[in-house]
Amino acid sequence: MRFQFDNSYARLPKPFYARVEPQPVNQPHGLQFNVDLARRLGLDPEQLATPEAVELWSGNRLPDGAEPLAMAYAGHQFGAFVPQLGDGRAILLGEIIAPDGTRFDIQLKGSGRTPFSRSGDGRACLGPVLREYLLGEAMHALGIPTTRGLAAVATGEPVYRESPLPGAVLTRVARSHVRVGTFEYFRARQDLASLQRLADYVIERHDPALAHSDHPYSDLLVRVAERQAELIAAWLSVGFIHGVMNTDNMSIAGETIDYGPCAFMDSYDPTTVFSSIDYRGRYAYGNQARIAHWNLSSLAMSLRPLMEQSSDQAAAQITAALDRYQQAFDQGWLQRFGRKLGLSQAREEDRALINDFLDMLYQQHADFTNSFRALGHAPEDQGAALTREVPAPECAPWLERWQARLAEEALPKTELMQRMHQVNPAVIPRNHRVEQALDAAVDDGDLEPFKQLLAILQAPWEEHEANAAWRAPPRPHEQVQYTFCGT
Known part of the structure; x- marks a missing residue:
């Protein structure tokens, strides 16, 4: 396995990271490999x-050109600032440039202690490694x-938490691992030279056009805000709940990162927390857009x-950037949910139609995913599929309004x-399907x-019939109330 590394980070x-090598494991063996991502x-x-490759994915060997390091960062965790966090169980091997010119980080997660x-x-542990691989591929x-996960390997060694659990290492690929918390790390130390170096690095890597801007750092804030607005709108459109939207889990590149206690809603309820x-429900489904704004602040x-x-x-530029987040999110949400209703270009007045549908799902404890999917059959079956999710008397008036808009x-x-x-x-x-799959593996x-689930x-x-069982919501005894971060 040959990597053409170009390790800009x-x-x-020195203040940006600590040099550290992965700690070897006894009996690594492969579990899952991502052919699509490799290509x-x-x-x-x-x-x-x-x-030989499994030895790389386990951390037992370093590929030629790797410069392993643990990145330094801080973060607000549930609103409380922690001045030093950093990669406590992840090691960045380096960066490679894909054939289309895109730069990617290659990181080992679970590869041993760092400073x-x-x-x-x-x-x-094996369970969280497989969860992150599975959820990353589902989101992709x-x-x-x-x-995304490139490889998941078992270490052949136990990891001790409440009880001994099988250990594993995930090879994670990202556009970068720079987070909001990376900026907070240097700001908290009043290290303005490193703060500027970081901002310039992010501009060069993710937004090179800003290098010629008259206001590059406020413009960078705008670009990060726009990416985050697009991401949160996408999460909400599929019922995804991240679970730990701390600033150290918010990627500057606008990618979903750190799949810990994340989950997808079954019955629609904006207060859902897993x-x-x-x-206190800080990171509930319905709070995610607000928390992204808080993180951007x-x-x-x-x-x-x-x-x-x-x-x-400066205050005016910051206000404008945060306003831009709200505008981009509001528009992104409207267009995504409008398309879910079949509207090619949703109008401002369509918000009421969308929100009334969501309110109807909430009142009827209806399944979020299946209700929207059933709506796609309504032009042909006159709403029969939807009435299996929402009783006909409740949905009939809304269906009439919606069909008039579709006309x-x-x-x-x-x-x-x-x-x-x-x-x-x-x-x-x-x-419940994710938990069943992880329980079988662990x-x-x-x-x-x-x-099979992957x-x-x-x-x-x-x-189709072959995936009918995976489309069904959980029965009462199958419902998952809580998920865990897996650290």
């Missing part, structure tokens, strides 16, 4: 699962920006010292249905349920 000064990166898929591990062992198939440690305060204008000018689209029914089925998934990673060493999730728009 390793060329930054995207320009790697040889046939080399992914060789014994940022605090009291942790730096290891990862849904067209949502995300980090994280076992989110006692923290980024703005970190960038503020780099804005050389007067205080009033303005002037599209044939077959094209309308096809368009709706391309944005309303038939299959999502149902929480408790029984059986990866078949995981592989294959189903890689075709989320398809609706």
